[in-house]
Every structure is written in structure tokens, then in C-alpha cells.
Amino acid sequence: MRSIVLANQKGGVGKTTTAIHLAHGFALAGHRTALFDLDPQGNATVAVQSIAADAVVDEALEGLTHITTNLWLLPSPGDGSTLARGATIDVERLKDLVARVADRLDWLVIDCPPRLDDWGWAGVQIAERVVVPVQAEFFAMHGLSQMLASLSAAAVEFPGKAALRGVLPTMVDLREPVTMEILDDLRKNLGDQLLRSVILRDSCLVEAASFGQSVFHHSPHSKGALCYAELVKELEHG
Amino acid sequence: MRSIVLANQKGGVGKTTTAIHLAHGFALAGHRTALFDLDPQGNATVAVQSIAADAVVDEALEGLTHITTNLWLLPSPGDGSTLARGATIDVERLKDLVARVADRLDWLVIDCPPRLDDWGWAGVQIAERVVVPVQAEFFAMHGLSQMLASLSAAAVEFPGKAALRGVLPTMVDLREPVTMEILDDLRKNLGDQLLRSVILRDSCLVEAASFGQSVFHHSPHSKGALCYAELVKELEHG
Numbered sequence: 001m002r003s004i005v006l007a008n009q010k011g012g013v014g015k016t017t018t019a020i021h022l023a024h025g026f027a028l029a030g031h032r033t034a035l036f037d038l039d040p041q042g043n044a045t046v047a048v049q050s051i052a053a054d055a056v057v058d059e060a061l062e063g064l065t066h067i068t069t070n071l072w073l074l075p076s077p078g079d080g081s082t083l084a085r086g087a088t089i090d091v092e093r094l095k096d097l098v099a100r101v102a103d104r105l106d107w108l109v110i111d112c113p114p115r116l117d118d119w120g121w122a123g124v125q126i127a128e129r130v131v132v133p134v135q136a137e138f139f140a141m142h143g144l145s146q147m148l149a150s151l152s153a154a155a156v157e158f159p160g161k162a163a164l165r166g167v168l169p170t171m172v173d174l175r176e177p178v179t180m181e182i183l184d185d186l187r188k189n190l191g192d193q194l195l196r197s198v199i200l201r202d203s204c205l206v207e208a209a210s211f212g213q214s215v216f217h218h219s220p221h222s223k224g225a226l227c228y229a230e231l232v233k234e235l236e237h238g
Numbered sequence: 239m240r241s242i243v244l245a246n247q248k249g250g251v252g253k254t255t256t257a258i259h260l261a262h263g264f265a266l267a268g269h270r271t272a273l274f275d276l277d278p279q280g281n282a283t284v285a286v287q288s289i290a291a292d293a294v295v296d297e298a299l300e301g302l303t304h305i306t307t308n309l310w311l312l313p314s315p316g317d318g319s320t321l322a323r324g325a326t327i328d329v330e331r332l333k334d335l336v337a338r339v340a341d342r343l344d345w346l347v348i349d350c351p352p353r354l355d356d357w358g359w360a361g362v363q364i365a366e367r368v369v370v371p372v373q374a375e376f377f378a379m380h381g382l383s384q385m386l387a388s389l390s391a392a393a394v395e396f397p398g399k400a401a402l403r404g405v406l407p408t409m410v411d412l413r414e415p416v417t418m419e420i421l422d423d424l425r426k427n428l429g430d431q432l433l434r435s436v437i438l439r440d441s442c443l444v445e446a447a448s449f450g451q452s453v454f455h456h457s458p459h460s461k462g463a464l465c466y467a468e469l470v471k472e473l474e475h476g
């Protein structure tokens with residue numbers, strides 16, 4: 001089983017949107033996949049509510065919810081209420097679950113909250129590799145170097161985990177003139193640490209989430225669907 | 239002294255951008271203002287580094303940094319490193335500071351991290367009023383109702399604090415056809431809880447932040463500057 005966590009302490013950069021579409025993309029490609037929602041806010045859990053459509057969903061797997069063909073979900077730990085903060089995470093129990101499902105899954109995709117708190121830190125220590133979504137904006141590099149430094153430290157603290165798979169530019173708006181300049185900058189600064197794929201800004205992605213669907217069902221020919229399909233391929237072959 | 243906190247558990251909705259421009263806006267309007275950066279990530283602290291330009295900045299105020307005319311800063315508590323997580327917050331000491339500066343300031347503006355953790359919760363309990371920035375997107379209402387429920391609970395737990403001043407649509411992109419529909423929806427659902435002001439999407443805001451400046455200096459005639467000027471007026475008279 002290969003595992004990948006979406007992590008960035010910056011808020012609203014597309015961690016959840018990417019986690020959902022990687023998980024569904026791997027599943028559609030025929031890989032048995034689990035999506036772990038480690039964010040008490042539960043955005044990923046909500047956004048896949050209607051993903052099943054007409055699929056048969058009754059294959060038990062260690063208490064994970066079977067949500068569509070080839071795809072299981074570990075739902076969000078919180079009821080999402082901010083008054084449920086301080087819900088303590090049992091990392092050992094989580095590692096245990098990962099160990100139990102490892103031989104029955106091909107892929108594990110993990111969504112984290114922003115600010116790398118306990119839940120985010122747990123996500124980083126149970127995943128072999130990390131993808132860091134980043135907005136193609138001026139401000140992106142500042143928080144990014146901090147984030148990459150933290151991941152290097154994590155990779156030392158948790159041998160075999162938290163290795164950087166790559167940085168993923170998200171919400172890329174080609175109507176904004178500075179965007180190409182920023183992508184160039186990212187390539188110069190990151191070299192091979194920058195993934196080949198880029199996720200273009202596409203309101204179909206937002207719309208799909210509001211229907212509890214992935215864009216692969218909701219708008220399969222949209223920019224969002226095409227970009228995430230590319231990313232799935234890139235990570236399959238990585 | 240009037241106090242306002244920017245809070246929303248959702249990431250990347252414009253809390254920091256709004257906090258900076260409210261603080262600078264009040265200062266430019268002649269009000270003595272403090273900006274408290276309660277986010278260990280320190281985005282606000284970084285984004286005002288060059289705000290001083292040529293202003294005289296030497297008026298001591300209880301250990302706050304005098305950053306430009308009429309504007310003081312309580313810098314971020316973290317060095318921003320995610321490895322500094324678990325830095326414990328001393329809420330009593332923070333309340334103490336607020337009490338000491340109250341008679342020498344007209345406005346206090348507080349920036350919070352996403353996910354209403356300890357630092358966010360502290361922000362909510364030291365501010366009389368809360369502004370909740372929200373992206374004008376399909377998904378916005380879901381997290382918002384949760385957020386407003388948490389704030390109602392906070393207002394009960396901390397009498398005289400955490401009263402909702404209003405919800406502020408941010409990053410409003412008039413090129414997106416569904417935007418007007420979403421704003422209409424917000425107005426229907428929220429009524430008077432929705433502020434009159436709306437912050438349009440404007441890359442000048444991102445650019446200004448990358449120079450450590452506010453848009454009022456960097457691009458004073460931009461959409462971003464005009465929108466935030468409107469918001470400052472609305473809150474001054476509220």
C-alpha cells in the first residue's frame with residue numbers, strides 16, 4: 001500500500017479538494033483506496049457524501065465506510081464543532097488501523113487540517129509521502145519554505161515517513177498576468193520538488209463539492225477533472 | 239476602545255488580509271489602533287513589515303511595536319515554525335494587556351488562526367465583536383452556520399464578548415457567474431448579519447502583502463483599497 005498525505009499549514013490552499021480527487025481518481029483507476037479525513041472540521045467527509053451514486057457499497061474494511069467502488073472513508077474525528085476542540089487523538093490507534101488495512105489496499109490518501117496541529121502531525125507520521133498544495137501567489141513561497149523545513153524535520157523524527165513527493169500549484173488562474181511569473185519562480189526555487197501537474201482554478205470543483213460529489217462525476221470534462229486526472233497519473237507512476 | 243476579531247475556522251478566507259486593512263484603515267482615519275497577531279503562523283506580522291514607510295515610529299505602548307502612525311502591533315506568538323506547536327497561550331496575560339492599553343487606544347483588531355484552537359478561542363474571548371470573513375462560494379454556508387453557532391456559544395460563555403458584528407463576503411470574483419447568486423443566498427440566509435461591504439477579488443491585495451505593505455499605500459486606487467475603505471467606514475459607524 002502506498003500512502004500520501006495532503007499537508008500545508010496555510011489555510012484554504014486545496015488540501016481537501018486534492019485529497020478527495022486523488023482518492024476518487026485512484027479508485028476510478030482500479031486501485032483499492034482509503035481516504036482518511038483527519039480534520040475535525042470534516043470538509044472531506046461532507047464533500048464525498050453523495051459520491052456513491054449507484055455503486056454497490058457493502059464491503060466491510062476494518063470499520064471504514066465503503067463509499068463507492070474501490071473507495072473507503074475514515075470519517076472526520078470531530079463533529080466539526082469548534083466546541084469539540086481538544087478532542088485528543090490516539091496516534092497509536094491510527095497507526096494500528098493503517099497496519100491492519102495495508103495488505104487490502106493499494107492507496108491511502110490522508111487529508112489534514114491547516115496549522116499542523118495534533119491531527120495534522122498525525123497525518124504526517126502515518127504517510128510515506130507528502131504532497132504540499134500551494135496557491136500560485138506571491139505570498140506562497142514564504143510559508144512554503146517553513147513548511148518544507150518542518151517536513152524535513154518530520155522525516156528525521158519518523159523514519160520512512162513524511163518524505164516530500166512534491167509541491168502542487170493549485171487554484172492557478174491563467175487570467176492573472178503574474179501567474180506564469182510565479183510558476184516560473186516556483187520551478188526555479190524548487191526544481192524537482194515541484195510536481196509536473198498544475199491544478200487550474202475551476203468553479204466546477206467548488207460546485208461538485210457543494211453536491212457532495214467529485215468533479216469526475218459532476219463535470220468529467222472540466223479543467224478541474226482533467227488536471228486532477230493528470231495528477232493521479234503522475235503520482236501513480238511516481 | 240472598540241475591539242474586533244477576525245475569525246473563521248475555514249482556512250484562507252481573508253482573515254489576515256482583512257485584519258491588516260482594518261487596522262491600517264482605522265489608523266489612517268486618525269484612530270489610535272492596535273493589531274494583535276494571535277496566529278503562530280504570523281502571516282499578519284510578516285505582511286506589515288514594511289508598512290511604516292517614512293512614518294515616525296517611537297511611541298512606546300506597553301511593549302507593543304509601533305509600526306506606523308496611529309498603529310501598534312502585538313507580533314505573532316510563534317516563530318511560525320510548526321515545530322513550535324503547543325506553545326501555550328496565557329489568556330489572562332493577554333486580557334491584562336488589553337486592559338492596560340484600553341484607555342490609550344481607539345481600536346483593537348485581532349487576527350486569528352483557522353480552526354479556532356487555543357489562540358483563536360483566546361481572540362474570540364478578548365474582543366467585543368466578531369467579523370467572519372467568508373468566501374462567496376457554494377461551500378461557504380455549510381461551515382458558516384457551524385461557525386456562527388460556536389460564536390453564539392462563546393457569547394454566552396464570555397459575557398460582553400464575541401458578539402457577531404457581521405459576516406463579510408471576501409474574494410468576490412464578479413467574473414464568476416454564480417457569484418451574484420451566492421451573494422443573494424447569503425443575504426436571504428443572514429439578513430442583517432451580512433455586512434453591506436463586500437471585498438472584491440483583487441491581486442493588488444496579494445501583491446501588497448508580498449511587499450509587506452497594505453494596499454492603501456501600495457495601490458490606493460485599486461478595488462481592494464476601495465472595498466476595504468468602505469468596510470472601515472461601515473465599522474466606524476456601526
Ligand SMILES: Nc1ncnc2c1ncn2[C@@H]1O[C@H](COP(=O)(O)OP(=O)(O)OP(=O)(O)O)[C@@H](O)[C@H]1O
Pocket residue numbers: 010011012013014015016017018039043112113114170171172199200201202203205206207209224247248249250352375377
Ligand atoms: N482548483 C480550484 N479552483 C477553484 N476553487 C477551488 C480549487 N481548489 C479548491 N477550491 C475551493 O477553494 C476552497 C478551499 O479549498 P479546500 O477546502 O480544498 O482547501 P483546504 O486547504 O483544504 O482548506 P482548509 O485549510 O480550510 O482545510 C474551497 O471552497 C474549494 O472548493
Ligand SMILES: Nc1ncnc2c1ncn2[C@@H]1O[C@H](COP(=O)(O)OP(=O)(O)OP(=O)(O)O)[C@@H](O)[C@H]1O
Pocket residue numbers: 009010011012114137139248249250251252253254255256277281350351352408409410437438439440441443444445447462
Ligand atoms: N480580496 C482578495 N483578492 C485576492 N486575493 C486575496 C484577497 N483576500 C485575500 N487574498 C489572498 O488569499 C490568500 C489567503 O488570504 P488570507 O491569508 O488573508 O486568509 P486567512 O483566512 O488569514 O488564511 P489562514 O486561514 O491561513 O490564516 C492570501 O494569499 C491573500 O493575499
Ligand SMILES: [Mg+2]
Pocket residue numbers: 015016017039043112113
Ligand atoms: Mg481542508
Ligand SMILES: [Mg+2]
Pocket residue numbers: 253254255277281350351
Ligand atoms: Mg491568516
